[in-house]
Ligand code: NAD
């Protein structure tokens with residue numbers, strides 16, 4: 001099949017492109033390089049079935065494909081809050097443009113949605129049936145509400161035009177090719193530990209997250225795209241193992257044998273206190289569950305950052 005991956009030069013997108021090529025598909029990667037990089041896909045550019053187009057999804061796109069994975073959007077709070085108006089445009093105009101394209105082509109389309117649609121949740125763990133607790137006017141709203149608006153558009157295109165949609169709510173995902181300076185907790189802690197700088201915990205470190213290794217997440221995405229047409233989701237994808245940020249910091253310190261000290265910094269506003277996916281639906285419908293424990297995923301990610309820092313020196 002001819003498959004379009006928007007945001008294909010990012011963390012998840014680059015691993016997805018690699019996987020789709022391995023499965024024998026023709027892949028068109030579309031990216032504006034807002035947060036992704038050419039380096040993430042450099043090893044694929046000589047592949048005979050791989051094409052790259054520099055393009056911003058807020059502008060309509062005319063290409064011929066059979067399937068669309070729509071991932072284009074910055075994912076880290078530091079990046080998406082840098083230009084919140086652009087983030088909202090990417091979420092809403094990007095969704096409209098990709099849905100219009102899918103409608104014209106009769107193509108199946110998958111939306112990379114997020115656990116952020118649950119906001120700061122008062123239901124724990126979060127099942128897909130939970131409608132969330134989101135601040136519509138806060139600093140995270142450009143992302144949270146943008147992704148919620150995009151989900152609405154996906155379901156309206158499905159109901160109104162019969163479009164084949166797949167909406168996946170992705171929980172914190174990490175791995176090699178994360179941006180070293182994207183401010184996300186895993187990249188921050190690893191970079192700080194490797195360079196001997198203080199490990200910055202925001203707040204008291206008791207807030208929780210559940211971290212999914214990128215290969216596991218890509219497996220879920222591909223299974224979902226290939227699932228029966230009637231299964232639209234939304235479906236959660238993430239690793240249900242839950243950790244406090246203090247536990248994460250301690251794991252990173254141990255695995256890097258670092259001399260860094262833990263310091264506490266103010267908690268950013270609207271920072272969710274807890275997050276853990278209920279993945280019952282993904283298990284039932286896709287037969288999927290993550291297989292890479294945090295300790296193992298961290299070792300692979302630490303290796304990647306070590307290698308990257310070595311190359312920079
Ligand atoms: P990333 O920042 O590494 O990748 C996003 C990619 O989208 C980048 O290559 C970026 O350049 C590109 N992009 C951004 N705006 C664009 C635009 N207007 N036009 C074209 N390209 C654009 O992030 P990621 O972690 O790989 O996330 C991929 C998708 O998954 C995003 O939609 C994100 O919201 C979603 N998601 C990720 C996580 C996570 O923890 N990684 C969690 C929930 C949801």
Ligand code: UDP
Nearest residue numbers: 077183184185186188200201202207245271
């Ligand atoms: N965090 C932290 N130190 C950092 C970066 C982040 O303690 O250097 C915290 C952040 O406040 C949040 C959690 O780690 O509670 C996850 O943050 P991240 O930005 O990775 O993802 P998100 O908040 O979008 O889940």
